Amino acid sequence: MKKAIQLLRAGELVAFPTETVYGLGADARNESAVLKIFERKGRPTHHPLIVHLGDVAQVGAWTDHIDACLAALGEAFWPGPLTIIAPRSALVPAAVTGGLLTVGLRVPSHPVAAALLKGFSDGIAAPSANRFGRLSPTSAQAVRDELGSTLHVLDGGSTQVGVESSIVTIEDGQVVLLRHGGVPIELLREAIGPVTDDTHGASRASGMMDSHYAPQVELTLCETATEFNRWDFTDPDIAVMGLAADLPDHGARTHFTMASVDEYARHLFESLRAADELAIARIVVLLPPATGLGTAIRDRLRRAAAPVGQNDTNEAQ
Numbered sequence: 125m126k127k128a129i130q131l132l133r134a135g136e137l138v139a140f141p142t143e144t145v146y147g148l149g150a151d152a153r154n155e156s157a158v159l160k161i162f163e164r165k166g167r168p169t170h171h172p173l174i175v176h177l178g179d180v181a182q183v184g185a186w187t188d189h190i191d192a193c194l195a196a197l198g199e200a201f202w203p204g205p206l207t208i209i210a211p212r213s214a215l216v217p218a219a220v221t222g223g224l225l226t227v228g229l230r231v232p233s234h235p236v237a238a239a240l241l242k243g244f245s246d247g248i249a250a251p252s253a254n255r256f257g258r259l260s261p262t263s264a265q266a267v268r269d270e271l272g273s274t275l276h277v278l279d280g281g282s283t284q285v286g287v288e289s290s291i292v293t294i295e296d297g298q299v300v301l302l303r304h305g306g307v308p309i310e311l312l313r314e315a316i317g318p319v320t321d322d323t324h325g326a327s328r329a330s331g332m333m334d335s336h337y338a339p340q341v342e343l344t345l346c347e348t349a350t351e352f353n354r355w356d357f358t359d360p361d362i363a364v365m366g367l368a369a370d371l372p373d374h375g376a377r378t379h380f381t382m383a384s385v386d387e388y389a390r391h392l393f394e395s396l397r398a399a400d401e402l403a404i405a406r407i408v409v410l411l412p413p414a415t416g417l418g419t420a421i422r423d424r425l426r427r428a429a430a431p432v433g434q435n436d437t438n439e440a441q
């Protein structure tokens with residue numbers, strides 16, 4: 125931790141766990157440090173980064189104005205898996221926001237992230253710690269596999285939530301959800317009333333288009349047991365994934381069986397990585413219901429299943 129803080133102060137990169145996925149962090153006030161993030165990830169520099177803060181009280185330094193509804197969401201869900209997009213203050217380097225006039229802010233709850241932010245005592249810009257267009261890492265080993273062993277990684281074990289933060293902003297006075305994530309839309313609505321789901325809309329920010337969570341394994345997404353049962357699971361190259369309670373008898377040699385929706389989210393990316401390592405050709409996936417965290421899981425699976433190079437609203441992050 126001490127070394128991590130020293131490295132950040134020296135303008136170097138540090139990977140750290142958050143409750144969602146691991147982040148690749150740099151001093152958010154240091155433009156040249158921030159540029160190293162893009163280089164290390166192979167990410168285009170116009171894709172904006174999230175600034176992580178240790179304390180809600182620091183939010184005012186990074187944004188000139190936070191809408192009352194968004195502030196209420198911050199109050200309800202921070203520290204936690206929520207990112208709020210608000211107009212950026214003059215001190216936010218342009219490199220952080222990819223030239224946008226807004227900035228993404230998040231106060232993570234993971235104790236290691238919290239300790240790092242407290243020790244550093246300023247904002248840390250961090251995207252997920254994967255190479256551009258690939259699965260977000262949910263363990264320190266996955267970070268090293270993605271970005272190399274020379275990177276200083278704070279190892280906090282496997283992350284709790286397993287999918288990235290939910291992203292909200294305000295547009296024409298409406299609270300808008302831009303990315304499904306760790307805080308389900310139902311909980312956002314419970315906290316502040318109407319929230320528009322714009323996770324597929326054209327108004328999404330640059331950096332949220334054209335992309336991919338690109339595992340090697342082919343994914344077949346099934347809504348129903350009938351679709352699922354069309355596959356021949358005696359083929360050892362075919363694995364299955366789904367909620368234990370919903371999966372029909374299958375007899376597949378490799379299975380990613382999730383006891384709950386929370387566990388589905390927590391083990392999703394790790395399972396896709398494991399399938400690649402096992403050189404599984406295909407996973408036949410029984411999708412979780414589109415409620416709660418299930419919505420974020422379905423979103424990530426849909427992106428991961430999309431053919432490489434498909435030009436739609438997949439996000440490459």
Ligand code: TXA
Binds near residue numbers: 174251289290441
């Ligand atoms: O859970 C998470 O959010 C993780 C952990 C590390 O905090 N971070 C993460 O960062 O997923 P990244 O860069 O992989 O995804 C952030 C998304 C990108 O799609 C980016 O375009 C969007 O947030 N974003 C960031 N700032 C934005 C802004 N000012 N306006 C619109 N979208 C923004």
Ligand code: MG
Binds near residue numbers: 251252260440441
């Ligand atoms: Mg990402």
